[in-house]
Amino acid sequence: MADPIEVHYTPDGDDWSVVVMGRGQTLTGRAPGLIAARDRADQLVETIAPDEPGHKTVVHLLDGDAVEFTTAYLTARLAKTEPDKPDAPAAGETPEKAATTEAAAEPAREEPPKPRAESEVATPARQPAEAKEEPANSGS
Structure with missing residues (x-):
């Protein structure tokens, strides 16, 4: 079995330096x-x-x-890319105002119709008895 290749990572501000050593070389x-x-x-x-x-x-x-590398790498891979919505209202903002602001930011959603109780179900209106049709008198 060949010797392992070592990779050393060093943070440098927002960037990372990488040093790869093995097989008599360093890159x-x-x-x-x-x-x-x-x-x-x-x-x-x-x-x-x-x-x-x-x-x-x-x-x-x-x-x-x-x-330590594995922990840092997995943390970076699993990090969320979108910021979470704040759970608490901003300073000086009431919970009601925060809820109103959130509701305004979200698109309106239609709620499905609620089922009615049997007593609320409309019954068809009763139609008056049909009038008898009488033949029209044809002119005298």
Whole structure:
């Protein structure tokens, strides 16, 4: 079995530095965000061991710790991309005003008709007895 390839991640502001070491080589890269840094690391690993058959053993490390990298990476992957709606009203806003503002922001929804109680069901109006038709007198 070949020695594992190590990938060391270092945060640098909003960017990440990546150092890939293995097979007697050291390659470096940068990427915006941890997920992009992980993708960049994969590219650098392919540069170091392009023709290696089978599975390559790669150890990803953050501060020298594989578990710390895994935790940070999964947190980044599972992070929500949309901000949540605030649960509490803004400062100085009453709950009623917050509810009104939320209702105005949401599109109107039609509610399905509610079932009526039997006593409320309309019965057809009774029609008066039909008038007998009398033949019209044809002129005299």
